Amino acid sequence: MTCSTSVADYCASNSCDQTLDAAKQDKNLCPATITRCGRYEVIAKGSIDTVMRWYYRDGQLVAISNEVVPSRYFCLAGPGTFDAPHCTGTGQSLPACSP
Numbered sequence: 001m002t003c004s005t006s007v008a009d010y011c012a013s014n015s016c017d018q019t020l021d022a023a024k025q026d027k028n029l030c031p032a033t034i035t036r037c038g039r040y041e042v043i044a045k046g047s048i049d050t051v052m053r054w055y056y057r058d059g060q061l062v063a064i065s066n067e068v069v070p071s072r073y074f075c076l077a078g079p080g081t082f083d084a085p086h087c088t089g090t091g092q093s094l095p096a097c098s099p
Contacts, residue, residue: 001082003075007061010077016064020056024095035091042087043094055084 010016017023020041024034032045040062043054051067055078063078075082 001065001073001075001078001084003063003078003080003082005077006079007063007077010064011061016054016061016077018061020059020061023054023056023061026094027096029094030097032094032097033091034094035087037087038085040085042085042091044091053084055082 007016007018011018015028017026017029023029023043029043029045032043035042035044039057041056043056045052049069051069053065053067054061055063055065063082063084064076065078065082065084066074066076068074073084075084
């Protein structure tokens with residue numbers, strides 16, 4: 001994916017959790033899942049026809065993507081090029097979303 005906006009610039013204009021610890025406690029992300037995917041912890045929040053994903057490495061937000069179902073991916077923020085991991089399987093509920 002090609003990212004035209006850095007995480008810092010995106011987060012300056014949009015609400016986002018720049019650390020994984022903050023994201024795990026953010027009820028605004030609910031319902032969401034968290035999955036370990038290679039070097040990343042990935043938080044995914046789905047809606048009717050889109051899936052937002054936040055990619056964290058070493059506890060820091062490194063990229064944000066939006067998937068328009070089926071399989072059209074857009075980078076909202078991140079490095080110039082971002083090779084988003086595609087992991088299979090389901091994640092677990094984000095801690096903030098647990099009953």
